[in-house]
Amino acid sequence: MATGQNRHDHCCVPACRNDSRYDSGRNLSFHSFPGDPVGRRQWVHAIRRDVGRNFTINSSTKVCSAHFGASDVRTTLAGKRVIAKGSVPCIFSWTKDSSSRKPPKLRSSSAAVEAESDEVHESDSNMEVNTSTSTADLDHDYGEGPSYSIEEKLAAAIQHIDELEVENKQLRSLRFNVQRFSADPDTLRFYTGFQSYNLLYATYKSLEPTANSMITWAQMQRGASAESMRNITKHEGRCCIDQFFLFLCYCKCGLFEKDLSIRFNVSVPTVSRIIITWANYLYHILGSLPIWPTRAQVNEHMPECFTSMYPQTRVILDCTELRCQTPSSLYVNSQMYSHYKSHTTFKGLIGITPSGAVCFVSQLYSGSISDNAITAQSGIVEMLNENDDVMADKGFTISMLLSEKGATLNIPPFLSSKRSQFSEEEVEATQSIARVRIHVERAIRRVKEFHIFDSVLPLSLAGSVNQIWTVCTLLTNFRGPLF
Numbered sequence: 309m310a311t312g313q314n315r316h317d318h319c320c321v322p323a324c325r326n327d328s329r330y331d332s333g334r335n336l337s338f339h340s341f342p343g344d345p346v347g348r349r350q351w352v353h354a355i356r357r358d359v360g361r362n363f364t365i366n367s368s369t370k371v372c373s374a375h376f377g378a379s380d381v382r383t384t385l386a387g388k389r390v391i392a393k394g395s396v397p398c399i400f401s402w403t404k405d406s407s408s409r410k411p412p413k414l415r416s417s418s419a420a421v422e423a424e425s426d427e428v429h430e431s432d433s434n435m436e437v438n439t440s441t442s443t444a445d446l447d448h449d450y451g452e453g454p455s456y457s458i459e460e461k462l463a464a465a466i467q468h469i470d471e472l473e474v475e476n477k478q479l480r481s482l483r484f485n486v487q488r489f490s491a492d493p494d495t496l497r498f499y500t501g502f503q504s505y506n507l508l509y510a511t512y513k514s515l516e517p518t519a520n521s522m523i524t525w526a527q528m529q530r531g532a533s534a535e536s537m538r539n540i541t542k543h544e545g546r547c548c549i550d551q552f553f554l555f556l557c558y559c560k561c562g563l564f565e566k567d568l569s570i571r572f573n574v575s576v577p578t579v580s581r582i583i584i585t586w587a588n589y590l591y592h593i594l595g596s597l598p599i600w601p602t603r604a605q606v607n608e609h610m611p612e613c614f615t616s617m618y619p620q621t622r623v624i625l626d627c628t629e630l631r632c633q634t635p636s637s638l639y640v641n642s643q644m645y646s647h648y649k650s651h652t653t654f655k656g657l658i659g660i661t662p663s664g665a666v667c668f669v670s671q672l673y674s675g676s677i678s679d680n681a682i683t684a685q686s687g688i689v690e691m692l693n694e695n696d697d698v699m700a701d702k703g704f705t706i707s708m709l710l711s712e713k714g715a716t717l718n719i720p721p722f723l724s725s726k727r728s729q730f731s732e733e734e735v736e737a738t739q740s741i742a743r744v745r746i747h748v749e750r751a752i753r754r755v756k757e758f759h760i761f762d763s764v765l766p767l768s769l770a771g772s773v774n775q776i777w778t779v780c781t782l783l784t785n786f787r788g789p790l791f
Contacts, residue, residue: 316328316329317338317368317370317372318338318370319338319370319371319372319374319375320355320357320363320369320370320371321355321357321371321372321375321397321400322355322356322357323400323401323402324372324374324375324400324401326372326374336372336373336374337372337373337381337389338370338371338372338373339370339371339372339373339390339391340367340369340370341365341369341371347394347396348365350396351371351396351397352365354396354397354398354400355371355375355397355400356400356402371397373389374399375397375398375399375400376391376395376397376398376399377395377398377399379392380392380395385456385460385461385464484571484572485550485553485572486500486505486508486549486550486552486553489505490505491505493505496508498560498561499553499556499557499560499561500553500556500557500560501556501559501560501757501758501783501784501786501787502556502786502787503786503787503788507786509549511786512548512549512552515552515590515593516548518589518593519548519552519589520548522585522589524581524585525581525584525585525588526581526585550572551582551585551586552586554568554572554579554582554583554586555582555583555586555587555590557571558579558583558760559758559760559776559779559780559783560757560758560759560760561759562758562759562760562761562762562763565579565580565583583772584771584772587772587775587776587779588772588775590775590779591774591775591778591779594778594779594782594783595778595782597782599665599666599667599668599782599785600667600668600691601661601665601667603622603693603696606621606622606661606662606663607619609661609662609663610662610663611662611663611791613743613744614662614744617740617744618662618697618699618718618744620695620696620697620716621662621697621698621699621718621744622661622692622693622696622697622698622715623659623660623661623667623668623688623692623696623698623699624659624660624661624662624698624699624700624744624745624747624748625657625658625659625668625683625688625698625699625700625704625748626657626658626700626701626745626748626749626752627655627656627657627658627679627682627703628655628656628658628752628755628756629646629648629649629653629654629655629656629675630653630654630655630656630672630761630765630773630777631649631651631652631653631763631764631765632644632652632653632654632675632764632765632766632767632770632773633652633764633765633766633767634651634652635652635767642676643674643675643676644674644675644676645675645676646675646676647676649675651675651764652675653675654672654673654674654675654765654773654777655672655673655674655675655677655682656669656670656671656672656673656682656777656781657669657670657679657682657683657686657688658670658748658751658752658755658781659688659748660747660748660751660790662744662747663789663790664747664750664751664789664790664791665785665789666751666781666782666784666785668686668688668691669777669778669781669782670682670686670687670688671686671774671778672773672774672777673685678703679700679701679703679704679706680704680705680706680709683704683706683709684706684709689706689709689710689712689713689715690713692710692713692715693713693714693715694713694714694715695714695715695716696713696714696715696716697715697716697717697718698710698715698716698717698718699718699719699741699744699745700717700718700719700745701719701720701745702719702720702722704717704719705719718741719741720737720738720741720742721734721737721738747790747791750790751784751790754784754787755780755781755784758780758783760776760780761780
């Protein structure tokens with residue numbers, strides 16, 4: 309039980325008028341009731357109070373040190389008075405000894421005058437004694453406890469400061485930030501998808517010059533001028549690398565904004581603004597990178613499995629779908645409904661080089677769009693050259709579309725209605741294409757390892773889902789080659 313010296317503490321013992329407001333010399337200390345039920349009952353019994361409507365025990369109910377013995381109170385090195393464990397108040401007005409008065413004696417008139425004079429002198433002396441006693445009672449001078457020298461107090465203070473520094477260092481090491489996992493590649497890969505801290509830090513350093521001066525979503529909402537927004541380099545109370553780490557945790561682990569707000573010790577609106585800001589920023593920065601390789605670069609890094617069988621392959625295409633919340637509008641619902649997934653979805657097109665690097669990612673379209681339509685609208689056909697070979701699945705019947713650019717299509721053969729089974733050459737061709745086309749499925753699986761796409765995407769995310777989809781797809785290139 310720590311000693312309290314609050315400004316308005318007063319003693320709850322009956323007939324005791326001690327109050328901290330009138331204790332100018334700070335001779336008194338006020339103590340709360342014990343927390344354990346047994347000790348609390350002992351205190352209530354000792355002060356002769358009954359817990360009920362007129363008396364309740366709370367943090368403001370105190371007993372002053374005047375009701376404890378000298379051995380019950382001790383002083384700490386910090387100068388605070390505390391009650392020894394197990395001590396019970398024992399000094400009260402009703403426990404003080406009162407001297408019994410002797411009956412008067414019969415005496416003569418002259419003796420009565422002398423006796424009266426003596427009684428006056430005796431009463432004066434008793435008054436002085438009682439006055440000094442009452443003064444002592446009011447001062448409660450029962451001992452100040454052990455005294456310590458200045459050197460001992462200084463040494464104790466230095467030791468306490470060292471303990472606080474160690475505790476502060478331990479708490480800082482437990483903060484949820486990227487430095488905490490810098491020596492743990494497995495955990496860092498789990499939260500960010502990056503293979504090592506050096507790779508993550510190098511990526512951030514390449515972003516840092518523009519990240520420190522980027523215009524945040526909060527600044528855009530406030531409508532600040534462009535010049536004033538450029539002067540602001542610190543956003544949302546977190547350093548840039550922690551904001552980058554927060555965005556990666558959101559995408560890679562699919563954490564809720566409330567979870568991130570607790571981990572990073574910020575508000576939920578702040579988390580939302582950071583996510584929107586970094587989704588748009590990385591979409592702009594990563595989207596400006598020249599990921600579409602030249603014909604010579606494709607040939608230089610082409611694996612043996614393509615060189616021997618499909619040396620003209622320029623890109624391998626495939627589509628994937630992301631489930632989203634069902635819209636209330638029946639028309640929008642019909643546009644976004646995918647019969648393949650039996651759910652409303654967003655649909656995107658991904659293209660990889662024969663070496664496995666993502667070289668093309670389209671924007672997201674409604675789930676009802678066909679593979680042919682998304683290929684035509686995405687703009688990838690305009691990026692092809694003459695004699696390029698495009699490898700895809702059976703659903704991509706885009707030969708006529710590619711022929712306009714002088715490119716060819718390489719897909720598994722179809723089984724016509726006139727035949728019941730494939731020929732031996734067609735089976736071998738199907739298997740041969742499937743062995744190399746499977747790499748685009750592996751690339752898509754890397755994208756789906758960003759667990760934000762595991763659950764149904766809310767329509768409230770529609771304004772940023774295209775940016776998040778593009779960023780997550782391009783970030784898979786930082787994981788290295790597929791094979």
